Amino acid sequence: MLAVLKKAGIPLIIVLIAIVVAAAMINMRQPPEKAEVEERAFLVNAIPVSSEDLQFVVKSQGTVQPKIQTVLSAQVSGRVTSVAEAFIEGGMFKKGDVLVQLEQADYNTDLKTAQAELARAQAALEEERARGKVAEEEWRSVKGSVAPELGLRKPQLAKELASVRAAEAQLERAQRNLERTTIRAPYDGLVRSKDIDLGQFVTVGKQLGVIYNTDVAEVRMPLSDNDLAYLQLPGTDGQSSPVELTATVAGKVVQWQGMLARDEGILDEQRRVIYAVAEVKDPYQRADNAQGVALKFGRFVQARISGNRGDDMIVLPRHVLRLDGTVLVVGEDRKLEIRDVVVQRADENSVYISAGLRSGEQVITSAVPNPYNGMALRLPGDEQDPAVEKDVEESKDTAIAKTERDA
Structure with missing residues (x-):
């Protein structure tokens, strides 16, 4: 019995001793030391901002086209007897230059016939006037009273007068048809296409070619409502x-100056844009004192349109503006501020701030993950954080030790 008690009591004693020792160790335990965690200042790049008065610029593009283009057509029929050397694709001509000459023989004959008919009608008119005077004198001497209209041959006189006017009209038409055999340039321009040649017979309405006016060029530019x-x-x-x-010509960037002439007044239903038209005077530099590079029709150009003025605007890079319409600012004591701003306009490169920033403030341009108000900041010119310096030194020591091991 005593042996059994000994066997059961020994483990119990061991457990009691363990509990006593554990309690003593817990009482003797020292509380952990509290170490202050130093918040490292986040290194950022920032730029000082300043307000300025500026002029907005709207960018667009378009293709250069002539303001006036004409399809030359024949007003009379005939055989082409001559074609000007300038009447060829790309040929330049002046206003009044003869471009195409049609055969004139038949029209000269028509002109002479009309002249003869007019002379005959005028002679008949003079004859009828003389007969009227004779009839009036005879009536007075015989009857002794006022002669009637028929007695004075006035209806016959009116008939001959109408014949003269008809002959004059026929003569004018013959002269016009003769002049129309000579096709002259209506303005200074160039030939876009040529559809006839020497010896070809053309009929009334036949297309002779297409010409462009070189006095003014137009550029049709799409613009949004914004x-x-x-x-x-x-x-x-x-x-x-x-x-x-602006366009690149022969490897060089060339600029031309124009003016915004008008807008087309109709919104494109598919692209949802409205087209504005810019005009450029003398695009082919044909004036006597012209020295620039020709702005040829069909060239694709980039356009910068000077717009309205903006007062007290702050211009920032586009990436600085966050999706929620705020910017990050370096505040007092190098603390971060999340600032709401009013964006007047934005393009692909810049944003124009009209309110929310003051001149002299520094706006952060580098990426800041998870920013919050009051976040400690550090600029490249500031003294480096001691904790950062320690990490840098440890990194240097590790690199040196690794180099020695490799050696």
């Missing part, structure tokens, strides 16, 4: 916005 808000479209006051056109 773009229109910053433009001064031509109106009754006569004011217009200048347009700068």
